Amino acid sequence: MSIGAVLAFLRDDFPEVTISKIRFLEAEGLVEPQRTPSGYRKFSPSDVERLAYVLRMQRDHYLPLRVIREHLDAIERGEAPPALPSAAETRRGPLEEADRELVASADASSGVRLGRAELLAAAEAGERELAEWESYGLVAPGPDGGYDGEALQVARLVAELGRYGLEPRHLRAMKAAADREIALVEQVVAPLRRHRNPQTRAHAEATARELAMLSVRLHAAMVQAGLRTCGQGLSRA
Incomplete structure (x- = not known):
């Protein structure tokens, strides 16, 4: 076939x-x-x-x-x-969905390398959209000009948010928040990564992944709680 x-x-x-x-x-x-x-x-x-x-x-x-x-x-x-x-x-709620997205991203990043045309096809996006995402720092190619699985995951999520009317300029706050979270994780794991012991360096990577998971869950929980509070306020009004 x-x-x-x-x-x-x-x-x-x-x-x-x-x-x-x-x-x-x-x-x-x-x-x-x-x-x-x-x-x-x-x-x-x-x-x-x-x-x-x-x-x-x-x-x-x-x-x-x-x-x-x-x-x-x-x-x-x-x-x-x-x-x-x-x-x-x-059964998925917002927290389970956040976990699933992070696991899917980790799966997708394992050895995947996509060219520009392949990324566009996989994300179901156009050249103009990708150029705009890159201009806002949401998606970036690697040194070889290719894209890894995590870039694909980001591209798909940005495209999905776009279908709800959220444009790349609206997502700058999310990018800035992610950069701050990365800096916090790096503060914790940087001393471990510099250690001479290979086991300690491996522990650093495991710690970084665990902190990333906790960060995603915290973010999802805060958004969920905030939306619930907003909904309750509107219902009382």
């Missing part, structure tokens, strides 16, 4: 799927379609089955790609995949 035929087939069960989503899952190594001599993708029935499994695990159980890959590897070995989380565990 061509990628267009795969998209048409999957959209009955997954209306949100796009060609860029399929390409991204291919870039992540979750599916490996064959290529014709002219470079066109050709998906086998097993490829389509894998894609459907990935999309189902993301939609119904909110599993990160790393975990889904472990499921697929187990199935290929003829083993039972790991147990799925319960409904209570997969």
Whole structure:
């Protein structure tokens, strides 16, 4: 099947799927379609089955790609995949969503390197939008001109906020707040990173990740509490 035929087939069960989503899952190594001599993708029935499994695990159980890959590897070995989380565990509020976004970003950043055109396709954005995001410092390419998985995650979130009318200029406060949080984390982990002991330096990275998670959760909790207070004030008025 061509990628267009795969998209048409999957959209009955997954209306949100796009060609860029399929390409991204291919870039992540979750599916490996064959290529014709002219470079066109050709998906086998097993490829389509894998894609459907990935999309189902993301939609119904909110599993990160790393975990889904472990499921697929187990199935290929003829083993039972790991147990799925319960409904209570997969019920998402703002804090759980914040955690999921951070984990997804960490998954996406593991070895992914995208060119400008690939980033635009994966984020479903245009050149003008990306140029504007870069002008506000929201997204930045690496020294080689490519973009990592975290840049892709930021681009997707900025694009999603844009659909609600929030423009890059509105997000400068978020960027400034993130820079301040980074500085706070660096104050804690910088002495550990300079240590001669490799284990201590590894501990620094683990500490940085934990502090990032706590920072995201604190931010989500504060926003949630503030919105609730605003809603209560409006209801009394």
